[in-house]
Amino acid sequence: MAKTGWWRAVWMGLVLVWGAVPQEAAPPGFAVRVWETEEGLPHNTVTSLARTEDGYLWVGTLNGLARFDGLVFRVFDGSNTPELEGGRVVFLGTGGGGKLWIGLESGAAVEWDGRGFRVLPLGRTAPERRLVGAGGDGSGAAWFYTRSGELWRWDGGVATPFLFEWGREDVPRFLAAETNGVVWVGAGRRLGRLGLRASGGSLEAPVEAEMGVQRLDFLLPSRGGGVWRLADGRVTLWRGGQVVRDCGPYPWRSAPVTSATEDRWGNLVVGTLGLGVFWYGGDGSVRWLNRQAGLVNEAVLSVCVDDENNLWVGSDGGGLARVRSQHFGGLEGTTPWAVQTVCGDGGGGLWVGFNGNGLMHWTGQGTRFYGRGEGLTRMQVWSVLRAGGERVWVGTYGGGLLVWQTNRFVPAALGVEVPAVVTALMEDRRGRLWVGGQGALICWDGRTGRRYVTNDGLSSVYITSLAEDAGGVLHVGTFGGGINVRRGEEWTVMRKSAGGLPADEIAFLHVDWGGVLWVGTVSSGLARWDGRRWTRYTVREGLAGNALAYMHEDKQGNFWIGSSVGLMRIARRDLEGLAEGRLKVVPCRTYSKADGLPSRECTSGSQPAVCETPDGRLWFPTARGLAVVHPGQLLLNTNPPPVRIENVLADGQAVVVPPAGQRLRLAPRTSRLEIHYASLNLGAPERARFRYQLEGHETEVVEAGDARVARYSALPPGEYRFVVTACNEDGVWNPTGAALALVIPPPWWRTGWFVSLSTVTVVVGLVLSIRHFATVRLRKQIEQMRQKEALEKERARIARDLHDQLGANLTQIALLSEMVESDKDHPEDVGEHARQIAQTARETTRGLDEIVWTVNPANDTVEGLANYLCKYVHDYLTVAGVPCRLEVPSGFPQAAVAPEVRHHVYMTIKEAATNIVRHAQASAAWFRIRLQEGSLMIELEDNGRGLPVEKVQNSTRNGLKNMQKRMGEIGARIEFLRGSEGGTCVRLHCPLEAGKGTGRQG
Secondary structure, three states: OHHHHHHHHHHHHHHHHHHHOOOOEEEEOOOEEEEEEEOOOOOOEEEEEEEOOOOOOEEEOEEEEEOOOOEEEEEEEEOOOHOOOOOHHHHEEHHHHHHHEEEEEOEEEEEEOOOEEEEEEOOOHHHOOOOOEEEEEOOEEEEEEEOOOOEEEEEOEEEEEEEEOOOOOOOOOOEEEEEOOOOEEEEEEEEEOOEEEEEEEEOOOOEEEEOOOEEEEEEEOOOOOOOOEEEEEEEEEOOOEEEEEEEEEEOOOOOOOOEEOOOOOOOEEEEEOOOOEEOOOOOOOOOEEEHHHHOOOOEEEEEEOOOOEEEEEEEEEEEEEEEOOOOOOEOOOOOOOOOOEEEEOOOOEEEEEEEEOEEEEEEEOOOOEHHHHHHHOOOEEEEEEEEEEEEEEEEEOOOEEEEEEOOEEEEOOOOOOOOOOEEEEEEEOOOOOEEEEOEEEEEOOOOOOEOOHHHHHHOOOEEEEEEEOOOOOOEEEEEEOOEEEEOOOOEEEEEEEEOOOOOEEEEEEEOOOOOOEEEEEOOOOOEEOOOOEEEEEEHHOOOOOEEEEEEEEOOEEEEEEEEOOOEEEEHHHHHHHHOOOOOOOOOOEEEOOOOOOOOOOOOOOOEEEEOOOOOEEEEEOOOOOEEEEHHHHOOOOOOOEEEEEEEEOOEEEOOOOOOOEEEEOOOOOOOOEEEEEEEEEOOHHOOOEEEEEEOOOOOEEEEEOOOOEEEEEOOOOOEEEEEEEEEEEOOOOEEEEEEEEEEEEHHHHHHHHHHHHHHHHHHHHHHHHHHHHHHHHHHHHHHHHHHHHHHHHHHHHHHHHHHHHHHHHHHHHHHHHHHHHHHHOHHHHHHHHHHHHHHHHHHHHHHHHHHHHOOOOHOOOHHHHHHHHHHHHHHHHOOOOOOEEEOOOOOOOOOOHHHHHHHHHHHHHHHHHHHHHHHHHHOOOEEEEEEEOEEEEEEEEEEEOOOOHHHEEEEEEEHHHHHHHHHHOOOOOEEEEEEEOOOOOEEEEEEEOOOOOOOOOO
């Protein structure tokens, strides 16, 4: 407590001093951001800076060259660029066509043309011959000036040497090329204008005119024409041989000038060694940037200004600094305290309430502090309002409501109990005072007060905000109870719902001139109610954060929204555009400490919060002081940011990005593609937003946010065009962006010639296939017809056999049976008839067995045929009294034998066996089966009386002819040979290969 009282006493003393001295709001200052080696800078000594036409900032250091896009340094040194061997850059200059000229400490001169580096052949390299100046003339040639006094003209690949004050290394030397092509060269006390006339073989520089100076400290071409001369202690701008601007003597006195540049309005910026930077204004003023202004190192070696008017400063050991003019000013006496509420005093001044430090009144001429001595019951002032004429009402946290009377604050007498915590004050259109706090809502009409609580219709008595529309309808925001709406004396409630109010914890309410209600929530973003439907706005729709504090609408049609992550400025037309479906994301400009805010955190929980004074300035409370800005004078960044495609990765491998207008041809079957791009918005690169589309693949533009890479996988072969664009921090989009044409060729099997060849092949193959299948189908039909024919033939044969054998035998049995009936009186005849019936029955059974064996598919094998033939021949000849020897192989091939073949072979062998019994008069027989290559040989031989061969050939006997016919029908061959013992040998040759009659039929 003692420490707090001491501090407040000191503060009161300072306030008394301030009260005697006129005070103005502090103007916007500078925001300084420094990059060192930890952030990727090659070296903390930055010797030179330059900006090429493509928008990149080039940084020369003692450890290499770096190209900077605002976020990332791409370093070029001896390890990856042989032309920069040594890497100690001492000079950077730019020329037409995007050229960058690099001077190394070794004396080498290197040129970058946007695609690669090359060493310029400017004579022998040595440290004393290093570059100190470069520029182009009106003929398209480039001039280079060295420390030793050599002057080189580079034209069409030819280098021509000259001398200008050669041999003296102790004098400063400069070369400046005006926008009209006039080239100036200066050294010490000499300053000359170069001409284009021939030298006539002399090494003396072609100087057309000279101007005398006592001491030349710097020479800089002006973008508006002419040249700045820092000479003889004065700063002057010369154009056409005349001084057009005289900025007076050096404000840096005798400090050495190391560099100079112009800002976007043509004002001079000078860097000095030891005193920092001096920035001239258009009104003749000079701003000194030193340590007190935030510059870390005052030993400046190089300066450069980009298109956004950001100043870049390279220092000796202090790294690279970016200096930006801040948008916001402040009010002295409010920092570093938490400002909770602010309102106007009616005369252009302000009442400022602090959370813990009482109340302050600023009039523009001075300030006065109000504390316990002036009647404040609590130092936590959460709301202050000037209403009802000259009355000042103060709501405190814990001390209730106070009003200013007779030079002090006293508790407000409203006729009803006032909450101890007052967070919201508002005067309605009828002049009534509304007081909201934690416990009740109070309405005071100047004479009597009325208290509203939950019994009166409120959903919650924790009041956070108040708003009235043009019709006098009161909207009351609460914490936890949503929004209460009062029409007359009737209360209705808006609560959180799906598709409706996003939360019941209300931070602020605002009714715009169109009657639309805007609702800020504690953690769920912004909502819009137009009387018909709700629209929600969160981080997903473009807000910087969802925890909102307050809102104010300026005269330019913008909403200023305080949040925990900064102060947002959003055009109302963009918010309405999202509500109407014209936009998917709202452009949002977010301000933070870099823009001049004392803190990025805007204080919440109070009303009034933002104040607009009669001069148009807006005052915003933050957690560390009061911020001020004039929306009408706010300098927006209207420069569309340059967009560049920096590199492409195909399947993880970097590929060279071709120049504009050329196509990048990728390898066939590229599965992964990454396209890295950048926005050269050097002042606020982290706030850039991107859109891209791969034409030929994507049908809609992709809102990429701050992502700087587009990834694709498994793209089919084809031609594509990748287009990317970006906007700066103020929502200004580059209308064209950057484009890259891509070609993914098909694999060889999908190329035109292969597809054509394949088409022809397929067509031919299709025709041949159709022909083949038609042929196969025809063959199948023919085969089916043959099978059908064979089946019919087989059926006819079976029917014939049944008729010939079984029919005849059965007929004979029937006749014998009748004879038995008629001869029943003659036993001897009956017995004979019975024997004949039995014999005929046995023959019928044997014939039926033969038919069944023939048609049974289980016997369609060589082994089945051999077994049946052997059994039949052996049994038949043995019964007939002719011994028969069987000779068969031990195994048989797995070959199928058709029923027709088996039948004909069997019938032929049967005929041969019958001939032996009936005609041969043989006493022995031999039955042989032999396997030959691809065929089966069957022999039946006897030792009977034999059969002459010529008789066989001329025989008219049906038996022999039937045997030959049967073999011919199945594709077999039969031979009648003389036996080895004088008898006859019948030999059958039956092929086992697929052929006529050998395969299984049907």
